Structures are given as C-alpha cells and as structure tokens.
Amino acid sequence: MPFEEKVTWVNAVVTVLAASWYAWTVGGRLGQLPVTEIAYQRPLLFAVGAMIVLTIAGTIAMAIGTAIRAEVTGEGSVDDIDRKDERDAHIDARGDRVAFYVSSALMVGVLAMAMLEWQHFWIANGVFAAFVAGGLTSSAVKLAAYRRGF
Amino acid sequence: MGKPTQVTNNIRALRFAAGEMTQADLADRVGLTRQTIIAIEQGRYSPSLEVAFRIARVFGVPLERVFAYPEVEP
Numbered sequence: 001m002p003f004e005e006k007v008t009w010v011n012a013v014v015t016v017l018a019a020s021w022y023a024w025t026v027g028g029r030l031g032q033l034p035v036t037e038i039a040y041q042r043p044l045l046f047a048v049g050a051m052i053v054l055t056i057a058g059t060i061a062m063a064i065g066t067a068i069r070a071e072v073t074g075e076g077s078v079d080d081i082d083r084k085d086e087r088d089a090h091i092d093a094r095g096d097r098v099a100f101y102v103s104s105a106l107m108v109g110v111l112a113m114a115m116l117e118w119q120h121f122w123i124a125n126g127v128f129a130a131f132v133a134g135g136l137t138s139s140a141v142k143l144a145a146y147r148r149g150f
Numbered sequence: 151m152g153k154p155t156q157v158t159n160n161i162r163a164l165r166f167a168a169g170e171m172t173q174a175d176l177a178d179r180v181g182l183t184r185q186t187i188i189a190i191e192q193g194r195y196s197p198s199l200e201v202a203f204r205i206a207r208v209f210g211v212p213l214e215r216v217f218a219y220p221e222v223e224p
Contacts, residue, residue, distance in 0.1 A: 002185045085182040087195055146185075149194035 012139035095142035103134030
C-alpha cells in the first residue's frame with residue numbers, strides 16, 4: 001500500500017472518530033435542551049483540534065510502523081516509505097477537487113441558513129458538517145482511486 | 151475511476167530481460183512507488199511523458215519499445 005494511501009486511511013479514520021464523538025456528545029443534548037442552551041463550542045473546538053493532532057500522530061505512528069516492517073520483512077526500504085510520486089499527486093488533486101464541490105455545495109446551504117438568521121448553533125454545526133463531509137469525500141475518492149485504479 | 155488506457159507496455163518483459171529486475175528496483179530508479187509501477191504494468195495508469203522516458207532510459211531502449219499505442223483508435 002502506498003504511503004499516501006495509508007495517510008488517507010489515517011485521515012478518514014480520524015475524521016470518522018472525531019466527528020462521531022462530537023455527534024454523540026452534542027447530538028445527545030438536542031432533544032433535551034433548546035439549541036440556544038447547548039454548549040457546543042468547546043466540544044466543536046476539541047473535535048477540530050483532535051482531528052489535527054490525531055492525524056499528525058497517526059501519520060507519524062504509521063510511518064514508524066511502516067519503516068519497522070520494511071526492516072523486518074525486507075520488503076521495501078526505509079528510504080522510500082514516504083515516497084510520493086506523480087500518481088499520488090494526481091489522486092490527491094482529484095480527491096481534493098471533488099471534496100471542494102461537496103463542501104462548496106454544503107456551504108451554500110449554510111450561507112442560506114445565515115441569511116435566514118438561523119441560530120448560531122445550526123450555522124456552526126453546518127460549517128463543521130461541510131468540513132467533515134468534504135474531508136470524508138476526499139478520502140473516499142482517493143481510496144477508490146487507489147483501490148480501483150487511476 | 152480506473153479509466154482503461156489504450157497505452158500498452160512491455161515493462162514486465164523488459165524487467166525480466168534486464169536480469170529479472172524487481173518492480174521495487176525499477177521504482178527506485180525512476181523515483182516512483184512500487185504500486186505505481188504495478189499500476190502502469192497492469193495498464194491501470196498512464197504515466198507522464200517524462201516518467202515514460204525515464205523508464206525507457208532505465209532499460210536503454212527507445213520509448214516505442216516500452217510503450218505502444220494502437221494505430222487505429224477503436
């Protein structure tokens with residue numbers, strides 16, 4: 001598996017974990033409190049921060065694991081474990097382009113919510129949802145390209 | 151996804167003719183990942199012209215000995 005594909009898996013798993021934790025934490029309060037009283041700010045910032053930190057940590061751990069495996073099995077070399085070539089760059093660009101369309105479409109919806117003066121809760125969570133959907137779309141497109149050919 | 155390319159190649163045969171060069175060796179020499187070499191060999195990825203020339207140079211043959219394109223498009 002190419003290094004960039006592994007990085008994409010790390011991104012996808014971290015995004016799902018962080019977004020699920022946030023949805024479980026904040027979503028559980030939806031039926032119990034008015035949205036104006038739900039303290040979503042800290043969990044939201046924590047989820048975004050966790051995505052960044054866990055992605056970095058996961059990538060480092062994956063790189064170390066790949067290097068150790070290359071040494072033990074003799075398959076591949078430590079020098080080329082993080083090699084990125086033109087195919088990786090093309091797949092990366094395709095994933096980001098599709099993700100841009102998805103995020104943009106969702107952000108138009110959030111823009112409409114803002115213009116219609118929805119509660120801040122919904123606008124903030126709409127932005128977060130667009131962010132998460134874009135990230136997951138990017139990962140899905142990239143993984144499909146790696147698995148099914150590009 | 152996975153558009154079938156009409157470009158065919160003889161990389162596998164050329165590797166074996168070059169002392170059974172491994173995909174990893176070829177990848178190292180042209181600066182690609184082994185997975186990209188596999189994708190090229192299987193016709194799942196068409197490399198850039200620059201990479202195609204680098205691959206041909208590794209085997210010391212003209213580009214046409216490595217890659218081919220059908221005379222008549224289907």
